[in-house]
Structures are given as C-alpha cells and as structure tokens.
Amino acid sequence: MISSYRDLVQASRGQTDAQRFLFVFCRAELPDDASVEEKEAFERGEGGALTPVICVDKSPDEAPDFPALVEESRATGQAWDVVFVAAMSGRGGMEPSTDEAQQPLTMMVESIRLGHISNYLPLNTRGEAVALQ
Numbered sequence: 001m002i003s004s005y006r007d008l009v010q011a012s013r014g015q016t017d018a019q020r021f022l023f024v025f026c027r028a029e030l031p032d033d034a035s036v037e038e039k040e041a042f043e044r045g046e047g048g049a050l051t052p053v054i055c056v057d058k059s060p061d062e063a064p065d066f067p068a069l070v071e072e073s074r075a076t077g078q079a080w081d082v083v084f085v086a087a088m089s090g091r092g093g094m095e096p097s098t099d100e101a102q103q104p105l106t107m108m109v110e111s112i113r114l115g116h117i118s119n120y121l122p123l124n125t126r127g128e129a130v131a132l133q
Helices: 005-013 036-043 066-074 098-113
Strands: 019-029 049-058 082-089 121-123
Touching: 005 019, 005 066, 005 082, 019 098, 049 098, 082 098
Parallel strands: none
Antiparallel strands: 019 049, 019 082, 082 121
16 A cells, blocks of 8 residues: 555566656645625635646656655746656566657546546645545
C-alpha cells in the first residue's frame, strides 16, 4: 500500500520496467457563485474545486524526495494544495521520455479538470497520501 511519496518512489524502483512520474499540482478554489454553505465548508477545508496550476514529468531519479519537488514547484510562484501523481512504465528497459509523457500528462490534466481523479495518487504538501471525496 502506498501512503506517501517515499512509498511511491520505492515501489517504482521495484518495477521491471523503468518508470516516469506524471505530476499535476492543483490549487483548491471556490467558484465565484458559491453559496454561503459552500463558502463555510471551504473555510473548514472541505469542498471547492481543484484547479491544475503546474504539470511536469520526471523520472524517480529526477525527483527522489518530496521536499526537493516541493521546492522546485514553489520556485514557479504557483501555490498549490494537492499534487496528483501517476506512473508511466517504459519498455525494453528504457524509461519513457518527456516526449512520450506529454500526451498522457495532457490527458491527466484534463481528467482532473473534469473531476476524474480515481486513477491518480493525491498527495498533500507533505507528501502524504490523502483521501478526496
């Protein structure tokens, strides 16, 4: 069971084929037309919409620990609340390239925009897996 970014990196290193991680960093936002109840729930850390603000692909070696990944993401100037991660397997001992990751990453962003998040690992800003409803 993967419950943190560290677990994900360790699991990826145990795979037969080299892996590439796809990251979509999202900010929790409240729609302009939110009701009073929705605003109150959002203040408690519930509800809202997750808006993708950064997306990137990296090999496990390029992002071996979560604090470095967080630092790199903060350097963009984009605040985020949750990052979704997916892993992409290579073939024949070769790691997937950034070019090969582009279309799956684009599809991942669109999927998240539509609220389809069940195929991805959501992590909080500390690299811990979180349950989203």
